[in-house]
Each structure stands twice: as structure tokens, then as C-alpha cells.
Amino acid sequence: MKNNKPSKKPVILLNIDSLMPQALEIAVQTDQTPALKFLMENGMYFSNMVTSFPTMSVTIDSSLLTGTYPDQHRIPGLHWFDTRNLQFINYGTGLRETFRIGWRQSVHNMLYRLNHEHLGANITTIYEELGKKKLHSASINSFVYRGNKPQKLKTPKTLRAFTEFENGEWTAQVPPIFSLGTFSKIRQRGVPTQIAAGNYKYTAKELRYLIRKNKLPSFTFCIFQDMDARIHFKGPTDIKLIKKIDKEIQKILNMYPSWEKALEKNIWMVIGDNGHAATGTSYRKCIIDLRKIFKQFRIAQIQRRPKSKDQIAICVNQRMAYIYLLNQSVSIRKLIELLRKESRVDIIAWKNGENIHVVSGIKDGMITYRAGGLYTDIYNQNWSIEGQLDLLDLTLTNNQYLSYGDYPDALARLSGALHSHEGNFIIVNAKPGYEFKAQSTPFHLSGAAHGSLHRQESLVPLIIAGTKEKPPYRRFVDMKNYIIKLIDSN
Structure with missing residues (x-):
């Protein structure tokens, strides 16, 4: 360990963006995904892992990698408002919205x-x-990549105009092995198919290189991002990209000599990050x-x-939104x-001191x-809780046990x-089938969307x-300590 040697059984976590239980189970049961079927039949399968909220990738990945909810990791969503600096923060919600806020700022x-x-x-x-x-x-x-190793990253000349870095260079704190498209590659001759990341084939090639060169570290986190965009337009039951x-x-x-040997050598995990709720076809009814x-x-x-006369600010994360009082x-x-x-709004929540209040439009x-x-x-x-428990579909047993x-x-x-960042704001959550819109917000008619607190977006496989060791609870915030314990014990 002192010489940075990997543990005896490295952990490989494959995060497939927008992988959902129903679509996965259909693909496996119809023999369209042999690898995933093998891992399921020779391991453990959980269909109800609870992700973070809002159910947006940057918030979810932050919870997965830090073992905390946004009140501690401080990433409130893909779009939020910084009340201290009076600035909209957007990590790239859509072309029109990103253009409005500014490419350089969003990048x-x-x-x-x-x-x-x-x-x-x-x-x-x-990583830390x-x-x-x-x-x-x-x-x-x-x-979401913060680690202990300082590494200089360089933006290609053709893209420098879209960044705020001097000469297109900056120093980032990253894990010892770091791949992020054109900015950092494991395979020096690899050609990313996307500017800031890479498609599923590129991700897989980077991982295969580590295995082939016997360079797998104690923990490897890979994201396959491509499926999210397809589900937005094709709907939550589409399985083309899963295959x-x-x-x-x-x-x-x-x-490996055999797939069974691969399980002897490593601990494999495949997880979704968020689900999707199907959307309707009518703009007037669904938006x-x-x-x-x-x-x-x-x-x-x-x-x-x-401006000083502005009264409220709105930041939409597809099926949830923050509404700020300015x-x-x-x-x-x-x-x-x-x-x-x-x-069409099922949850309206705000905080007042230590108390959180929840009402509904339903x-x-x-x-x-x-x-x-x-x-x-x-x-x-x-x-401590009082009021109409059915607003959040809570059940209280006689022995004061909440489910x-x-x-x-x-x-x-x-x-x-509600405690993820400063400000006086309200959280709104849309019913399944509906999506919020504000200025230049992207929407997804005849497809699917996510962001809300509902189980359709919150439970992933x-x-x-x-390994035979199970996570203590079926939640993303419990995965970090679970993985570290696995690594420490082998």
C-alpha cells in the first residue's frame, strides 16, 4: 500500500447514464446483453438503489463519489443561482440556455x-x-473528478476562445489516472470522439488499456454518457444503447482467460445514475x-x-426547479x-430555520x-414530523417507524x-409526465426527462x-464507504 500498489481485487465501477431497471431487465431477459446477464447471474442485483436529488448527473456523481447529499457536497444541480455572487451557475443544460448564459462561463x-x-x-x-x-x-x-494529484490540463487551440483559462491552460486536482477527452488521455494516441469526454467506445478503450497494460488501480470509475441523450428523445424503454x-x-x-476469471481478478459494479419519466406529446399540456x-x-x-428591480430568479433542472426570492x-x-x-406540481418545499415545509398543487x-x-x-x-404524511407518500407504523x-x-x-447552497428559495417538483420551462430551457416532448424526486427517476439498478459483500443501504450516499471497505479488506 505504501508503494501505491493496487489492492488484491481492484474495484471497477461502470456508471451507465440513464440505465433503468425495467429496460435493463428486458434486455437481460431477452438475451440481448450477454455481459450484463453474466454479471447479474454471477453476482448480486439490486433494482432499487436510491440516487441523489435533484436527479441530475453532476449532483448524483457528487453524491456517489463523496458519500454525501448536496447539503454537504454543495452541488445543487445542473442549473442553480449563486446568491452571494449574484450569478447563474450552469454546467451545460442545453445549447440555447448555455448560449444565453455564455459558453465561456459554462465551460x-x-x-x-x-x-x-x-x-x-x-x-x-x-479519490482523495x-x-x-x-x-x-x-x-x-x-x-466530477477532484483528487490529490495536481495536473496541468491544456485546451486545444481551436477551443481556447471558449474558455477563461490563460493560454487555455489550468492546473487541476485529479486522481492519479485521469481521462477527460481532449484535456487528458490515458492512451496518448487515443482520439476522443467528443470534445470534453468521449463516447461509450472511447471510455471502454481507456479502461481496456489499463487492463492490457496491467495498470488497473485500486478503484476505477468509468462513465458511459451516451444513453441519456437518446432516452430524452426515444423514451425510457429504449434499449438500443444498452446493447x-x-x-x-x-x-x-x-x-481475461474467461469471464469467470475476470470475477476472480476484480470486483465489478454496474450502476445507473438516474431514471427518466416519460413525457407527453402536447406542449400546452406537458410543459x-x-x-x-x-x-x-x-x-x-x-x-x-x-438588476435591482428583479424580484425572483428561476433555475430549471428539467422536472424540478429552484425559485429564488431576490x-x-x-x-x-x-x-x-x-x-x-x-x-401538475406535486411537491412544493421550502425551509424556515430548522424546519422544512412541504405542500402540493395536488x-x-x-x-x-x-x-x-x-x-x-x-x-x-x-x-420530527407532523402534518399530512401522504403528501410525500410516507407511511408511519405504530412503533414510530417511517417508510x-x-x-x-x-x-x-x-x-x-434545500441546504445545498445559500439563499431564500423554493423547490418545485413536477408530476410524472410533466416538465418545467423558463427562459431558453430545453424540453423533451414525446420522450423522457428527469430531475425530480419521484421514484421513476430516483431508483436505479x-x-x-x-464479492459477496453487500452495501449497508441501497443508496448512492452509502457507496463510497462501501467501496473503500471492500478495498481495505482485500
Whole structure:
């Protein structure tokens, strides 16, 4: 360990963006994905891993790699508002919205500020934890990458105009082995098919190189990002890219004398990051335009700093949104009253001191809760709670035991988002089938979208093969410590 040698059984975690239980199970049961079927049949399969909230990749990956919700890792979503610096933060939600905010600013946010300014300084990533133990790790294709090793990254000349780095260069803190498209490659002759990352084939080639050169570290994290864009337009049951990614996993397993030997050599994990909720075909029915709901207020424009007369700011993350109060003259009660008139909104939440309040556009009543109290949930978290529990589909047994229905780990996940950054704001969550819109927001008619607290986007599959040790709870925030324990024990 002191010489940075890998553990006896390296852990390889393959994150397939937008992999969902139903589509995976259909692909496996119809024998269209031999590699995933082999891993499932020779390992453990969990169909209900609880992801982070909002169910957007940067927030989810931050939770996976730090073992915390956004109240600690401080990445509130793909789009949020920095009330201290009066600035919209966008990591790349869509072409029109990114163009409005500014390419240079968005690229800088994604490549640098996400890891070196926004990601919580008081928490550590799995890369940093392993580095303290003198163990190596690898990150392939992940925009959340903070590690212990300083590395100079250089932007190609053709792209320098789109960055804020002097001469297109910056120093990043990365894992010992780091791959991120044109900015850092494991295979020096490799040609990324995308500017800042690489498609599923490129990711697989980078991993195969490590195996072929016997350079696998104790932990390797790979992301296959391609499927998300396809699901947005084809819907949540599409399996075309699952089959293509499976072929790449087959090639990886074929590098060993047998697939069984691959399980003897390594611990393999395959996980989704978020699900999708199918969307309808009618713009008028399915798209909730928050600008119309708040038309009586002056709404800040995303392409500039808010003006003194601006009253609210809106940051949409597909099926959830943050609504910020910029002016003390604005009544939060008035905003909530307007939202409650919208029957396509199922959760409206805000904080007041230690208390969190939840109402709905569907049902009457209110929930008020806070951390600590008499009630214990299935994750051994304690809460004080009163009001209409059905607003969050909560069930309370006679022995004061809380369980979750349509909104998995809702109390902790809502609290995490509401305490993820400074400001006076409201969280809104759309019913399945509906999506929010504000200025230049992308939307996905006749396809699918994510972002919300609902189980359709919050429960994803996990396959583990090569070990019999199970995660303590079926949540992303428990994976970091679970993986480190696996590495320490072998």
C-alpha cells in the first residue's frame, strides 16, 4: 500500500447514464446483453438503489463519489443561482440556455469551478480518501473528478476562445489516472470522439488499456454518457444503447482467460445514475412554464446579472426547479399560493430555520419536519414530523417507524437540496409526465426527462460481481464507504 500498489481485487465501477431497471431487465431477459446477464447471474442485483436529488448527473456523481447529499457536497444541480455572487451557475443544460448564459462561463464552471470552487471543501471524494491511504484510483469520462494529484490540463487551440483559462491552460486536482477527452488521455494516441469526454467506445478503450497494460488501480470509475441523450428523445424503454454498451463490456471481459476469471481478478459494479419519466406529446399540456405562473413578478434574465428591480430568479433542472426570492418585498407565501394552483406540481418545499415545509398543487395540507426526533426511517435517520404524511407518500407504523413510497428517502433528499447552497428559495417538483420551462430551457416532448424526486427517476439498478459483500443501504450516499471497505479488506 505504501508503494501505491493496487489492492488484491481492484474495484471497477461502470456508471451507465440513464440505465433503468425495467429496460435493463428486458434486455437481460431477452438475451440481448450477454455481459450484463453474466454479471447479474454471477453476482448480486439490486433494482432499487436510491440516487441523489435533484436527479441530475453532476449532483448524483457528487453524491456517489463523496458519500454525501448536496447539503454537504454543495452541488445543487445542473442549473442553480449563486446568491452571494449574484450569478447563474450552469454546467451545460442545453445549447440555447448555455448560449444565453455564455459558453465561456459554462465551460469554466464545468471544467474548473465545479471541482475546485463549488464542490464542498469540508468533504472528500473517494479519490482523495484512497490517496491518503497511498492507493491509486482512476477517473474516466467524469466531470466530477477532484483528487490529490495536481495536473496541468491544456485546451486545444481551436477551443481556447471558449474558455477563461490563460493560454487555455489550468492546473487541476485529479486522481492519479485521469481521462477527460481532449484535456487528458490515458492512451496518448487515443482520439476522443467528443470534445470534453468521449463516447461509450472511447471510455471502454481507456479502461481496456489499463487492463492490457496491467495498470488497473485500486478503484476505477468509468462513465458511459451516451444513453441519456437518446432516452430524452426515444423514451425510457429504449434499449438500443444498452446493447451497444454491453458489447463493449463483453470486449473488456474477453481480455481475461474467461469471464469467470475476470470475477476472480476484480470486483465489478454496474450502476445507473438516474431514471427518466416519460413525457407527453402536447406542449400546452406537458410543459409547465414558470414564467407564466409568476408573470406578475419581475424575473431575472439568465444572460446578465440580476438588476435591482428583479424580484425572483428561476433555475430549471428539467422536472424540478429552484425559485429564488431576490427582493425582500416579495412574499414567499404569494409564490407558494400561485404554485399550489398548478395541478401538475406535486411537491412544493421550502425551509424556515430548522424546519422544512412541504405542500402540493395536488393535495391539501402541509408537512413540517426537521432532522432529529422520535421517528426513525428505514435508513436509521431520525426525524420530527407532523402534518399530512401522504403528501410525500410516507407511511408511519405504530412503533414510530417511517417508510417511503413514491419519493424514496424523501426527507433527507429534500433537506439536502434545500441546504445545498445559500439563499431564500423554493423547490418545485413536477408530476410524472410533466416538465418545467423558463427562459431558453430545453424540453423533451414525446420522450423522457428527469430531475425530480419521484421514484421513476430516483431508483436505479446496481449489479455487483466478484464479492459477496453487500452495501449497508441501497443508496448512492452509502457507496463510497462501501467501496473503500471492500478495498481495505482485500
